Amino acid sequence: MKYSLIIKIAVALLLARWKQTTVAAVGVTFSITMFIALLGFMNGLNDLLDGLILNRTPHIRLFTEVNIRQEQPIHHQEEFKSGHNFIHSIKPTNSRQAIYNSKPILSTLAEDERVLGVAPKINAQVFFTLGTIDITGVINGIDPTAEATLFHFNDYVIEGKAEALQTVSNSIILGKELARKALAEVGDIVQVITPQGERFSLKVVGLFQSGIQEYDKTQSYASIKTTQKILGKDSNYLTDIQIKLIDINLAPAMAIEYAQRFGTLAEDIQTGNSQFETGSFVRSLISYAVGVTLLIVAGFGIYNILNMMIYEKMDSIAILKATGFAGTDVNRIFIFIALSIGITGGLLGLLLGFLVSLGIDQIPFRTASLPTVKTYPVNYSLFFYAIGFTFSLITTYLAGLLPANKASGIDPVIIIRGK
């Protein structure tokens, strides 16, 4: 079959009704534009909100917790083994909060191929002394380099430098709200008291703003070494090991594996933050639904145009069939018309959608909780463009299918006799 001939006839028909076909193509363009802009914007927001928590959260966190022993002395007494024992006011005996064998665990994790990176951490409760008042706070002992690469720590440091934690001894980075309360600026000295009563002077080398105000009121960061010094612990003392995986979906299974292997508690990101995934999913779903609805409306436009074209060109179709064009040829002509409307409309839509996305990306969007964001976030993932184009092809094909089948089924005898 000669496609060039079919294309030639289709193009002639298209040009004969160019105004209507343009309107139909504009419908597709409009819906694809909206689809791309909407998905880009929605997913930009999703990424932003996810980033707010998920980027800063380890995929798996190994830690120990002050816990009550499940095994109590009464369980070892023969005479009480058969019954159910109620024991009140059990107190924990093990006061150790550090992870046992932290060094071997770190080296084992470093060799695990599924692990992207590991950042050790120490959680230390302290009091910040402000004149006569002490306020509670937390010092997070971190490895600034690992924290920056794995959890974007540098993005949240709004004043000073995170690296200074390593270069300046006895240094600290304060949460913005905490610094405001303490009237501390970069270069000042703050006093902290440990729960054990040790007093320490620390130099403020930076301020950070996490985007969650409550967090900024109490949190501060120091290097691991400094924190160990404040607490008077040795260099093995770590309370948390934060792990980032290559594939986040493995986290729940690997958390269980690590908990058994290292004898620590392990929490995966999915268990801790499932509400974020639900939110992202619903937002994506809504944008897809709106986009597909727009496309279906555009599809009806194409369907109408083709139906009209077929009624108008009934004679032409009849004579084509009388002079030897088969039903399948006629079908192909109209499918070609529908698809060319879909392709041109769709491609234009992708381009316009990209431009609209660029426009949204320029709109200023400042919020105190998100220091790194200056304009509305937009996701430019090629995936949306591919989906949008595929959708436009599918809907225009389906919109063309019925009219095309109708055209191919036209009986030339009825039309030729009707004159």
Added chain:
Amino acid sequence: MDIPVLKDISFSINKGEFVSVVGKSGCGKSTLLYILSTMDTDFTGDLLIDGESTHGKKEKQLAHIRNEKIGFVFQFHYLLHEFSVLENVMLPGLKLGRYSNEEVEHRAMERLKTLGIDTLARKKANQISGGEKQRVAIARALINDPQIIMGDEPTGNLDKRNSEIVFDVFKQMAEEYKQTLLIVTHDTLFAHNTQRIIEMEDGKIIHQ
């Protein structure tokens, strides 16, 4: 209950014959033509074209037979207004695909020349007169050197002068090129000038 439009029809046409079919309105002559043209397949019996049965053939194969072996001239010209005169003539030839595009164009020009309308070749189909349109339709029917040309009242819409021109064209084709023609007509003058007349009444052939 089925009421047959045609009963016991059996006849054959030899190559190079110029035959006309006449009869009153509703006698079934048009139905006969559409059955012969393979476009109407709702009949019992068999139709042989060029010695080949069309019975049980698929729509696509029948379309190919029409394309290759039958040329049509209808009462109305049915030219595609989106195309030029030349392109209208070329379309069935391009569909057949036996010759290259250049050859088809050359053949189309030859036929337009035979019919004396080669000067109109580049005009749009809706820019020429009714008589000229009908001649273009004849040129289109001739493009694939068909075994037979079938006409359904080809002069029905034309004035006397144009009717004569069309008749002369048919006659010239029959005599000079040995082209087989089967023309359904109301025009008794037209019919009497053909080589053979098939007369129909109530779905039967009463004289041939």
